[in-house]
Structures are given as C-alpha cells and as structure tokens.
Amino acid sequence: MVFAISRAAPGDPVSLSMGPGGQMDAERAVNVRETRMKLYGLDKPIHVQYANWLRRVVRLDFGDSIKHHRPVSELIKEKLPITLILNIIAFVIIYAVSLPLGVLTAVQHRQFFDRVSSIVLFMLWSLPVMWIGQMLIGYFCGPTFKSWFPPAGLSSNYADQLPFFPWLADRLWHLVLPVLCLTYTGFAYLTKQVRAGMLDNLRADYVRTARAKGLSNIVVIFRHAFRNSIIPVITIMATLLPAMLGGSVIIERIFSIPGMGLLAFEAVTTRDYNVVMAVATIGGVLNLFGLLLADIAYAVADPRISFENAV
Amino acid sequence: MSKQSQEKSKWGTSYGELVWREFSKSWLARFCLGFIFFLFAVAVFAPFLANDKPFAIRIDEQLHFPIFRNLKVSDYCIFLAAIFGYLQVLLIRRNHKRVDPSIRPAILWRQICINSSIVVIGTILILIFVPRRLDATDYKALIASGKATNAVFAPIPYGYDRTNLKLREQPPSRQHWLGTDDVGADVLCRLLHGSRISLSVGFVAVGISAVIGVIAGAILGYFGGKVDFIGMRVVEIMMAIPVFFLIITIVAFFPRSLLNIMIIIGITSWTSYARFIRAEFFKLRKQDFVQAAISLGLPLRSILFRHMLPNGIAPVLVNVTFGIAGAIFIEAALSFLGFGVAPPTPSWGQMLSLGVSTTGRFLWWLSLFPGLAIFLTVLAYNLVGESLRDAIDPKLRIQ
Numbered sequence: 001m002v003f004a005i006s007r008a009a010p011g012d013p014v015s016l017s018m019g020p021g022g023q024m025d026a027e028r029a030v031n032v033r034e035t036r037m038k039l040y041g042l043d044k045p046i047h048v049q050y051a052n053w054l055r056r057v058v059r060l061d062f063g064d065s066i067k068h069h070r071p072v073s074e075l076i077k078e079k080l081p082i083t084l085i086l087n088i089i090a091f092v093i094i095y096a097v098s099l100p101l102g103v104l105t106a107v108q109h110r111q112f113f114d115r116v117s118s119i120v121l122f123m124l125w126s127l128p129v130m131w132i133g134q135m136l137i138g139y140f141c142g143p144t145f146k147s148w149f150p151p152a153g154l155s156s157n158y159a160d161q162l163p164f165f166p167w168l169a170d171r172l173w174h175l176v177l178p179v180l181c182l183t184y185t186g187f188a189y190l191t192k193q194v195r196a197g198m199l200d201n202l203r204a205d206y207v208r209t210a211r212a213k214g215l216s217n218i219v220v221i222f223r224h225a226f227r228n229s230i231i232p233v234i235t236i237m238a239t240l241l242p243a244m245l246g247g248s249v250i251i252e253r254i255f256s257i258p259g260m261g262l263l264a265f266e267a268v269t270t271r272d273y274n275v276v277m278a279v280a281t282i283g284g285v286l287n288l289f290g291l292l293l294a295d296i297a298y299a300v301a302d303p304r305i306s307f308e309n310a311v
Numbered sequence: 312m313s314k315q316s317q318e319k320s321k322w323g324t325s326y327g328e329l330v331w332r333e334f335s336k337s338w339l340a341r342f343c344l345g346f347i348f349f350l351f352a353v354a355v356f357a358p359f360l361a362n363d364k365p366f367a368i369r370i371d372e373q374l375h376f377p378i379f380r381n382l383k384v385s386d387y388c389i390f391l392a393a394i395f396g397y398l399q400v401l402l403i404r405r406n407h408k409r410v411d412p413s414i415r416p417a418i419l420w421r422q423i424c425i426n427s428s429i430v431v432i433g434t435i436l437i438l439i440f441v442p443r444r445l446d447a448t449d450y451k452a453l454i455a456s457g458k459a460t461n462a463v464f465a466p467i468p469y470g471y472d473r474t475n476l477k478l479r480e481q482p483p484s485r486q487h488w489l490g491t492d493d494v495g496a497d498v499l500c501r502l503l504h505g506s507r508i509s510l511s512v513g514f515v516a517v518g519i520s521a522v523i524g525v526i527a528g529a530i531l532g533y534f535g536g537k538v539d540f541i542g543m544r545v546v547e548i549m550m551a552i553p554v555f556f557l558i559i560t561i562v563a564f565f566p567r568s569l570l571n572i573m574i575i576i577g578i579t580s581w582t583s584y585a586r587f588i589r590a591e592f593f594k595l596r597k598q599d600f601v602q603a604a605i606s607l608g609l610p611l612r613s614i615l616f617r618h619m620l621p622n623g624i625a626p627v628l629v630n631v632t633f634g635i636a637g638a639i640f641i642e643a644a645l646s647f648l649g650f651g652v653a654p655p656t657p658s659w660g661q662m663l664s665l666g667v668s669t670t671g672r673f674l675w676w677l678s679l680f681p682g683l684a685i686f687l688t689v690l691a692y693n694l695v696g697e698s699l700r701d702a703i704d705p706k707l708r709i710q
Contacts, residue, residue: 122697126690128640130647131682134666138673246555250644265648268559283556291547 072278075263080282083252083259087244089175090182094240098187099233102194103226109199118195125188129247133181133254140177150174178255182247186240193236197229204228227301234297241290245283325412330625333702340698343691350688354506355393358386361500363470365450369461377450378465384441389507391433395426416621469497471504472655480668483676490676492665498676501657502684508651508658509688512573512642513635519577521631524584529615531585532592539589549582558641562650569652572645576638583630591623625703632696636689643685659685 105114141150150173201207202225210220245261252261260279267275324332335341353360364377402422406415451468453459467488475495483490489498531542561575595601596619604618645651646660654661659681666678 122693123690126636126686126693128643128663128682128685128689130644130660131663131678131685134663134678135682138666138675138678243555249555249559250648253648264556264559268562269649280556 072275075275076260076278076282079258079260079263082257083245083248083261086175086178086182086251086257086259087241087248090179090186090244091240093179093183094186094190097183098190098194101187102191103198103221105191106195106198106202107221109202114195118192121188121191124184125192127184129181129185130250130254132184133177133251136177136181137254178251178257181251181254182244185247186244190233190236190240194229194233197232198225201225201229230301231298234294234301237290237294237297241287245286325415326625327415328407330699330702334698337698337701339694343694343698346687346691347695350506350510350691351393353503354510355389357503357507358382358465360465361467361469361471361497361503362465363451363468363473365462365464365468367461367463368450368453368459370453370459377448384437387437387441388434391437392430395430399423399426467497467500467503469500471496471501471657473497480672480674480677482674489680490674492662492677493668496655496657498662498680501662502659502680505657505659505662505681506684506688508569508646508656509639509642509685512569512576513639513692515573516576516580516638516642517631517634519574520579520581520634521584521627523578524581525588525620525627527581528585528588529592529620532589533596533611533615533619535593535596542585543589546582546585549579554579555641555644558645559648559650562645567650567653569656572642572651576641580634580637583634584627587626587630588623591626592619595619595623629696629700629703632692632699636692636696639685639689639692 101117105117108114202221204225207220207225210224215223248259249261249265251257252259253265256262260282263275264279267279359366359378362378362381364381366376366378368375368377399422403419406418406422410418450459450462454462469487473496475491478487478491478495480493481487481491481495487497487499489502492498492501527542527546531539531546557579558575562572601614601619604614609618642651642658643660643663646658647664649661649664651658651661662681663678663685666674666681668674
C-alpha cells in the first residue's frame with residue numbers, strides 16, 4: 001500500500017506531461033538522426049534537423065508517406081480511430097470483467113472457485129497473443145474447420161450500403177475475435193492484481209473493525225476493502241495501456257485490421273520513416289493521455305492523494 | 312547424529328534455505344523448474360538430438376564421426392557455458408554443506424566471477440582457434456548408394472536448415488513427427504534448435520535490464536531526495552513509452568541480429584527492476600548495518616553492492632523470472648512479425664508465422680507446436696516466478 005501511494009503521489013499532471021515530452025524529444029532526436037543519416041547523409045547538424053522536425057510536428061505535419069504518396073497526418077487521421085475503438089472496447093471489457101472477478105476470487109479465497117479461476121487466469125496470462133489469434137482464425141474463420149467469424153478486416157465488402165444497425169452488427173461481428181485476443185491477457189493480469197489487493201485489505205484490521213461494527217458483508221467488501229484496493233488497479237492502467245498499444249500491432253497484423261498497428265508494421269517493413277516516426281510520436285502522446293487519466297482517477301478514487309501539495 | 316547435520320543445526324537456517332524450502336513445497340513449482348532445466352538441456356544438446364549428420368558412419372571401411380566434425384563454433388561456446396553453468400550449480404550445493412552462511416554470498420560471488428570469466432575467455436579462444444567447417448556431404452545419399460554402412464543417426468535425423476521442396480508443408484507423419492514447414496524442413500528439429508534462441512534471448516535481455524535497473528535503482532534508493540525525484544521522473548517516462556512500438560521502431564533502423572534484439576529488449580525493460588530495488592533500498596537505508604558501513608567509511612560501491620544489495624535482491628529475483636518470460640514473449644512476437652533473426656536460423660515466433668501459408672491455407676501443425684512451445688516455456692517461467700514470490704513473502708510463511 002505504502003509503495004503504491006508513494007508511486008502515485010508525486011505524479012502531478014503538469015510535470016508528468018512536461019517530463020515525458022522531454023524524453024520523447026530525445027527519442028525523436030535519435031529517430032531523426034537515424035532517418036536523416038539514411039536518407040540524406042549527415043548534411044546538417046543534428047540540432048538544426050531536430051528543431052526543424054519539431055517545428056513541423058507541432059503543426060501536425062509529419063511529411064509525406066513514401067509508400068502511399070500522401071501526407072502522413074491524413075493517413076493517421078484515417079487509422080487512429082480504428083485502433084482507438086479497438087483498444088477502448090478492450091479496455092472497458094478488461095475492467096468490466098476483472099474487477100468483479102477479482103473481488104469474487106478474493107472473497108472466496110482458497111475455495112474451489114478461487115483455485116480454478118486462478119489457474120485458468122494464469123494460463124491465459126501466459127498464452128502468446130499471436131498464437132491464439134492464429135489458432136482462432138484457423139479454427140473459426142477458415143475453410144478447414146468452422147467458419148463462424150470473418151478472418152480479416154473490419155467490415156464486409158458491402159458494408160457501406162447497409163443501414164446503421166446491420167452495419168453495426170457486421171462491425172461487431174468482425175470485432176469479436178480481435179477484441180477477445182486483445183483482452184484476455186489484460187484481464188488475467190488485472191484480476192490477479194485486484195485479487196491480491198483485495199486479499200491484503202480483507203486481512204487488514206479496519207476490515208475486522210467494520211465487521212465487528214456489524215456492517216453487512218457487502219458493505220464491508222465494497223465500501224471498505226474494495227475502495228482501498230483500487231489504487232494499484234489504477235496504477236496498472238498506466239502500464240496496461242502501452243502493452244495494449246503494442247499488442248494491437250500484432251493483432252492488427254493477424255486480423256488485417258487497417259489501424260495504427262498495421263500502419264506501423266507496414267511502415268517498418270517498407271522503411272517508410274516518416275510514418276514510423278509519426279506513429280511512434282502519436283503512440284507516446286496517447287500514452288501520456290492515458291497516464292493523465294490515471295492521475296485524475298487517483299484523485300477521484302483516493303482523497304488522500306492531492307495534487308496541490310505534491311512536491 | 313552425524314557431524315554434518317550437527318554443523319548444519321549450529322548454523323541455523325539461512326534465508327536462501329528458507330525460501331528454497333517454501334518454494335519446493337509446491338510440486339508445481341518444482342515441476343516447472345525441472346521443465347526449465349529440461350528445456351536448457353534440450354537447447355544445449357540440440358545438435359545431438361536433431362542433426363542430419365550421423366554420429367558415426369563407416370565409409371570405405373573407415374569410421375567417421377561427422378556430427379562432431381560439424382559442430383559449429385556457437386555449439387562449442389554453448390557447451391562450454393553449459394558445463395560451467397552446471398559446475399556452478401554443483402558448487403552452490405557444496406557451499407551449502409561446507410561453508411558458513413555468513414561468508415556464503417562472498418564465496419558465491421567469487422565463484423560466479425571466476426566461472427564466467429573462464430567462459431568468456433574460452434569463448435574468445437574458441438572463436439579464434441576452432442575452424443569453421445562446412446561439410447555438405449549428404450550422408451543419407453551415401454548410405455542409399457551403398458558406399459557407407461553402419462550409420463548411427465541422431466533421434467531426429469534432419470538438419471534445421473535443410474530444404475526439400477518435395478516434402479513441403481507435410482502434416483505430421485511417422486517420418487516427420489511434427490510435420491514439415493514451407494521449405495520442407497522438419498518442424499520438430501527446428502523447434503529443438505529454436506529453443507536456443509528463445510532461452511538465450513530471455514537470459515541475456517533480462518541480464519542487461521537487471522544490471523541497468525539494479526544500478527539505477529540502487530543509486531536512486533540510496534541517495535533519495537533530488538536524485539531520486541529526477542530519476543523517478545525518468546523511470547516514469549520510460550514506463551510511459553509503449554515499449555513494443557519503440558522496439559519495432561528501433562528494429563526498423565538497426566540491422567536484424569539476435570544481439571540487437573537482446574540489447575533492445577534489455578534497454579527498454581529495466582524500469583521495473585529499478586523501481587523494486589529503489590523501494591527496497593529506501594527501507595534498508597535506515598537500518599543499522601548500513602549506517603555502520605557508512606560510518607566505517609567504506610566506498611560507495613561497497614556499501615551499495617556488498618552490504619545493501621544482498622539484502623534487497625529477493626524481489627528482483629522474482630521479477631527476473633517474469634522478465635525472462637516477457638522477453639521470450641517479445642522475441643517471439645518480433646520474429647512473428649518478421650523482425651527477428653534471419654532465416655534459416657530457427658526461432659519459435661518465426662515458425663509460428665508460417666502457420667498461415669502464402670496461399671492463405673491454415674497449417675495447424677505449424678501453428679500449434681511452436682505456439683505450444685512458447686506457451687509452455689512462458690508458463691513455466693511465470694509459475695516459477697509466482698511460487699518464488701509466494702516463498703519470499705513473509706506474510707504467507709507465517710500462516
């Protein structure tokens with residue numbers, strides 16, 4: 001607990017968003033240098049190149065994609081929502097499943113349900129995403145076995161002509177498997193953490209006090225124990241987000257979903273440096289946004305953390 | 312009562328023994344540890360398990376041993392490392408019986424230093440002196456033509472880089488237990504050889520990140536204050552970067568090689584070690600033995616790594632096992648996307664990516680077996696880490 005709070009406390013949003021900015025710059029600088037060395041040789045000093053690049057990035061001008069012959073920002077504007085939708089759905093599902101599941105397993109500590117679920121979750125956690133993705137496609141989408149789900153893409157060929165609800169159903173039908181792949185690792189991990197946190201708190205003295213006061217079991221669990229064990233869960237949000245962005249590269253590649261991940265993958269394989277750098281930058285910015293959300297969530301969840309007198 | 316057990320009871324139980332006892336209570340943990348050792352054995356002896364060169368063969372009444380002539384330089388290096396690794400395990404056991412617990416860490420440290428330096432020197436010597444041979448003789452053709460007799464082959468008589476387009480994409484059969492891949496190489500053989508990549512990536516990458524993380528965390532935790540504040544911002548920043556994106560970006564700019572992948576994974580994943588060590592050092596800093604070390608005027612290096620680190624290393628060990636699992640995972644993902652080692656060097660992720668052939672056919676044996684290999688390895692490491700964490704946690708021990 002103390003450790004979690006000490007991690008959480010000094011993160012005031014301003015310094016957080018300023019700090020990572022600086023680091024991303026360093027990373028960008030490396031990228032820029034590598035790129036320029038490859039493309040133009042070392043004709044200008046690095047800081048000049050870097051300043052130029054930064055000036056353009058602020059205006060959201062990432063240059064042109066070499067492969068697509070279109071401005072990179074246009075490409076990204078097209079692809080970003082797809083990845084975001086995918087990740088947000090996955091994120092909601094992860095939290096919706098793992099919070100109740102974690103509480104339940106903690107309450108039933110060392111009983112049958114707890115044991116079974118922890119074994120299953122542990123195995124889920126160790127399953128490689130690409131393997132599962134491929135097996136799912138192979139068994140449920142292919143001509144070889146069952147073809148319940150579409151193997152690739154986000155919508156069927158004729159989807160544009162459909163009215164809204166069939167279109168939505170079509171879209172959801174396409175999203176089932178990718179979202180499944182994107183979520184299972186996350187909720188296995190998160191459930192474990194929720195369970196551990198809840199166990200810690202259920203053993204604590206104040207829970208015994210609450211029980212002794214004669215409060216009902218539900219109130220004790222949700223008011224007292226759960227509220228206190230939610231902080232590490234929020235911390236995980238900050239680490240889960242980068243992992244999911246990375247995972248979406250693999251998933252978008254397997255399911256050929258035209259999102260940021262696939263864009264990044266293709267850019268890397270075709271050495272489309274402008275796109276690579278743009279995607280890396282956007283990924284970093286998205287992450288910062290996630291961290292900011294996590295920080296705000298801290299303050300909402302735990303009144304002990306306040307940003308006014310943090311460092 | 313024998314003399315040895317008397318001495319043992321005199322020494323009491325050391326922390327390591329306590330943790331080991333807790334750890335080995337669970338059969339699952341022991342099983343997983345055994346499985347990991349088994350994997351290492353497979354990786355070390357891969358050329359003897361799966362090779363298209365026979366152990367012994369009689370050609371023109373003369374006995375030849377082609378398999379030993381064809382060992383590569385890397386094979387020799389791996390054997391050397393394996394021998395000394397095993398020696399180290401034996402030494403640890405011996406220490407436990409003979410050496411007083413108070414000086415055990417120092418002796419262990421010295422042994423590790425000596426052993427690893429021998430391995431490094433040996434590797435360099437091997438690299439210099441062992442010639443690179445290329446034996447393209449097809450011994451099976453020799454046997455078929457009747458020129459050679461009495462051949463003794465490895466259990467899986469195929470080379471990992473064999474191409475045989477007549478036998479492309481064969482499902483499992485009696486000849487090829489796990490089928491063949493897109494160029495006709497035996498999948499089982501490539502699996503065995505591929506274990507080397509996965510295991511070594513896990514070890515080296517985590518080694519790099521653990522060293523960086525421990526040093527950074529030690530400095531942050533010991534000094535605290537401003538150093539800590541700035542350092543922790545850096546750590547938070549590193550954590551905020553989507554690692555996989557970063558790795559892909561870097562891989563795009565650097566040439567493909569195993570070492571590069573190891574280094575990249577190592578450099579990008581040191582933050583968790585730094586955080587754990589920092590938290591431990593915060594606790595340790597105020598303790599008496601550290602104060603004593605400071606007041607004795609010991610150099611900083613000695614205080615940090617001789618006195619504090621052995622007391623704060625336990626959570627890092629847990630993290631190391633998880634980290635190895637993660638590194639294997641990342642390597643497999645990279646190879647799957649095609650950024651891994653270049654073929655024909657086998658790696659599990661790359662084999663997995665062949666599961667959907669270029670014509671869009673789903674080849675289940677090419678997906679199932681490499682995926683299973685990755686899964687089991689990662690699962691074993693994770694389970695060992697989990698059991699280790701439980702063993703270290705004093706709260707659970709009391710119950």
